[in-house]
Each structure stands twice: as C-alpha cells, then as structure tokens.
Amino acid sequence: MVYFLYIIIVIAFLDTFSQLPIIAPFAQSLGATSLLIGLIVGMYSLANMGGNIIAGQWIDKFGRKKILVIGLFFVSICLIGYAFVTTPQQLLLVRFLHGIGGGLLVPAAFAFLGDHSRTSTRGKTMAFSGACVGISAIIGPAFGAIITRTLGIDWVFYIISALFLVTAVFVMIILNENFSTKQTEKTKFDTEATLKLLRLPPLINAYIGAFSLMLTLGILAYMLPLKIAASGQSIAFSGILMSSFGIVAILFFVLxxxxxxxQVKREKMVIVGMLFVTGSLVILSLFELIFILFIAMFFYGIGFACIFPSVTALVIDHSNKHERGRAFGLFYAFFSLGVVVGSFIVGALNTPPNQGLFIGAFIMLCLALIVQWRIKVVGTSL
Incomplete structure (x- = not known):
C-alpha cells in the first residue's frame, strides 16, 4: 500500500515538473507580455490553492480515495487542453483549470501516506516521499524539454494525460479506502477548526517552509529557462539543469x-535548507559558467532535501487523522501561494533573470530569519 502511494506521489508531481522548462517559453511564443508570463506561470498554483482548501474539506468528509481518483481524472482532461491553446489568455484559463484539479489529488495522496506512517520513523517516511518528488523533479523537466524538442510541446501533454488516466484506473482497483462513516461523524467543518490549524506554532513554521520552497521554485521556473535561452543554450539543457537538483535530493533521501x-528537530532542518536555497540562488544570479550553475543546483537540491520532509512531517505530527486532510489542504495551499508570489513578483517587476534570482535569494533569507525568530521568541511547542 505504502509503495503504491509513493508511485502515486511521483506521478502527481510529474505534470508540474515537466512544465517547468517549457511553460514560460511557451507563453512567450504565444505573444504573452512579461507580466502575463508571470501570471501564466503562477496561475496553476493560484488555482491550486483553491483546490487544496476544497480538497482538505472533502478528504476528511468523503474519504481519501474518492478525491484522489477525481483529481487524477480531472487533471488528465485538463492536460489535453494545453494542446489546443492558441492565445496567452486561453493558456491562462487552462492553467487555472489544471491547478484546481492538481489541488485535489496531492493532499489526498499525502493524507493517505500520513495515515500509514509510524511516529518513530515519520521523518524517514516523509523523506521517501520527498524522494518521490525528487524523482519527478528529475524526470519531469528533462522529459518536458526533450519531448518538446523532438516531438513538439503537444506530446508532452498527451503522454502525461494518458499516464494520469491509467493511474486513476489503478487507484480505483488497487487502493483500499481507510475512511469510514464513523470518522466522518467525528469531523467538524467550521471556521474555528481551520483557524486552529492556522494558529498552531509548528504548523505555521511548516507553512512558511512550504511557502518559501515553492516561492523559489516559481522564480526558478520563470527565470532560469529565460537565463539559459539568453545564453544561447537549448531548452533541453534548461530541463537537464533543473532536473539536477532532484538527483541530489533523492540521494539525500535514500542514503x-x-x-x-x-534525529534533528524539524524546524532546524527547515532553516538549514532555507540557507542552502539562499546560497544557490545567489550563485545562479552571479555566474554564467555551466559548471558553476550545476553547483548552484546541487546546493538547491540539498536545501530541498532538508525542507520538504521536515515540513510535511510537521503537518503529520501536529494533526490527527480526522483533520489531516484539512491540514494538508492548508499546507499545499501555502505551497501553491509560494509559486504564485514568486512568479508574480519577478513578472511584475520585469526583472532580468539574474536580478530575479537574486530577489528570490533575498526573500528566502528573510523568511529563514523569521522562522529562526519564531523558534526563539514564539516557540514551537503545542
């Protein structure tokens, strides 16, 4: 069961990562302005926020499996829509619908995994889930870039759409629902229940960590492909470069x-990861040499490896089974918000790639200092 959930997590993130090196150039090819490119890159995550919050309520009410299957089918349909867009406005609409669908399936998958995790090895379990995300981060960008170059961008969407459709069928056949009517009766859906999850100090740190990680990824998705294109390199190289951080993260997760x-407090791991990401973005903003760019992505991979399992484990640690869907819904809403804010800021400022990457480093450093201040002053215990 757990291993099948790991496979689902790999697939759930594959559509997002496969678009990292191609969505900004695709929007640019349709005639989108700098600001509109930022909106297009961020629209998926903006809509994803709504999907996450809705999913959080539905997962605890209707069960993990139903929402997961609905999300997989819906995303499969949305991916086909990319192949038919001809204007930036149409691309923006498809990204919106795609984001809603994606917002349903990821919290459901992680709620399932959280239900099957053990307290003593929860960090390790979430590290393996991070490895799954890392696998998607390796396969996705390289796949998207290479298929675009060889077969055309439409085939990226056709292939992944078919993969999501097949996965939905397998989920219906293989995955057993661990949800019961008795649990539903214990679950209350009110504003106070949601505010409780937004007020818990450890969860606030998890939300900040998730937001900061995806903010930098949103900036990378926008700025790095444009930086590589401006240097005369192919889009395929952009995909390979973005995949490299996933290799580092996976090694960190499975070794x-x-x-x-x-063994180490989750919040401390988050801060260490944020500092590694800050250093990575500074290096990316200052240098053009390919070798140094790979070193920067190596540091980004370490930062990702430190942050992701730690923040997801915090969510499981501080939510019970009857509110876990809602907790992960909020958590991934902050994930999505990070991408929206990151891509929108650099798009609105119309900054060159190097400046945009440096802005990302500055924001990440500020957020790391906030988490450190919260640990010392606010505290993290219940």
Missing part, C-alpha cells in the same frame, strides 16, 4: 542521511 530527519 543513510535520511536518518537525520528523525
């Missing part, structure tokens, strides 16, 4: 280093 997630 004995994954034991650190159950």
């Amino acid at each position: 004995p280093t994954n034991q650190i997630f159950d």
Whole structure:
C-alpha cells in the first residue's frame, strides 16, 4: 500500500515538473507580455490553492480515495487542453483549470501516506516521499524539454494525460479506502477548526517552509529557462539543469542521511535548507559558467532535501487523522501561494533573470530569519 502511494506521489508531481522548462517559453511564443508570463506561470498554483482548501474539506468528509481518483481524472482532461491553446489568455484559463484539479489529488495522496506512517520513523517516511518528488523533479523537466524538442510541446501533454488516466484506473482497483462513516461523524467543518490549524506554532513554521520552497521554485521556473535561452543554450539543457537538483535530493533521501530527519528537530532542518536555497540562488544570479550553475543546483537540491520532509512531517505530527486532510489542504495551499508570489513578483517587476534570482535569494533569507525568530521568541511547542 505504502509503495503504491509513493508511485502515486511521483506521478502527481510529474505534470508540474515537466512544465517547468517549457511553460514560460511557451507563453512567450504565444505573444504573452512579461507580466502575463508571470501570471501564466503562477496561475496553476493560484488555482491550486483553491483546490487544496476544497480538497482538505472533502478528504476528511468523503474519504481519501474518492478525491484522489477525481483529481487524477480531472487533471488528465485538463492536460489535453494545453494542446489546443492558441492565445496567452486561453493558456491562462487552462492553467487555472489544471491547478484546481492538481489541488485535489496531492493532499489526498499525502493524507493517505500520513495515515500509514509510524511516529518513530515519520521523518524517514516523509523523506521517501520527498524522494518521490525528487524523482519527478528529475524526470519531469528533462522529459518536458526533450519531448518538446523532438516531438513538439503537444506530446508532452498527451503522454502525461494518458499516464494520469491509467493511474486513476489503478487507484480505483488497487487502493483500499481507510475512511469510514464513523470518522466522518467525528469531523467538524467550521471556521474555528481551520483557524486552529492556522494558529498552531509548528504548523505555521511548516507553512512558511512550504511557502518559501515553492516561492523559489516559481522564480526558478520563470527565470532560469529565460537565463539559459539568453545564453544561447537549448531548452533541453534548461530541463537537464533543473532536473539536477532532484538527483541530489533523492540521494539525500535514500542514503543513510535520511536518518537525520528523525534525529534533528524539524524546524532546524527547515532553516538549514532555507540557507542552502539562499546560497544557490545567489550563485545562479552571479555566474554564467555551466559548471558553476550545476553547483548552484546541487546546493538547491540539498536545501530541498532538508525542507520538504521536515515540513510535511510537521503537518503529520501536529494533526490527527480526522483533520489531516484539512491540514494538508492548508499546507499545499501555502505551497501553491509560494509559486504564485514568486512568479508574480519577478513578472511584475520585469526583472532580468539574474536580478530575479537574486530577489528570490533575498526573500528566502528573510523568511529563514523569521522562522529562526519564531523558534526563539514564539516557540514551537503545542
């Protein structure tokens, strides 16, 4: 069961990562302005926020499996829509619908995984889930860039759409629902229940960590492909470069280093990861040499590896089974908000790639200082 959930997580993130190196150039090819490109890149995540919050309520009410299947089918349909857009406005609409669908399936998958995790090895379990995201981060950008170059951008969407459709069928056949009517009767849907999850100090740190991680990824998705294109390199190289951080993260997750997630406080791991990401973005903004760019992505991979399992484990640690869907819905809403804010800021400012990357580094450093201040002053215990 757990291993099948890991496979689902790989697939759930594949559509997002496969578009990282192609969506900004695709929007540019349709005639989108700098600001509109930022909106198009960020629209998926903006809509994703709504999907996450809705999914959080539905997962705890109707069960994990139903929402997961609905999300997979809906995303499969939306991916086909990309192949038929001819204007930036149409692309913006498809991104909106795609984001809503994606917002349903990811919280459901992680709520399932959280239900099957053990307290003593929860950090390691979420490290493996991070490895799944890392696998998507490796396969996705390289796949999107290479298929675009060889077969055309439409085939990226056709292939992944078919993959989501097949996965939905397998989920219906293989995955057993761990939800019961008794649990539904215990679950209350009110504003106070949601505010409770927004007020818990450990969860606030998890939300900040998720927001900061995806803010930088949103900036990378926008700025790095444009930086590589301006240097005369092919879009395929952009995909390979963005995939490299996933390799580093996976090694960190699957090697004995994954034991650190159950030995070191989660918030400390988040701060260390944020500092690595800050350094990565500074290097990306200052240098053009390919070798140095790969070093920067190596640092980004370490930062990703430190942050992702730690913040997801925090969510599981501080939510019970009857509110876990809602907790992950809020968590991934902050994930999505990060991408929206990151891509929108650099798009609205119309900054060159190097300046945009440096802005991302500055924001990440500020957020790391906020988390550190919260640990010392506010505290993180219940």
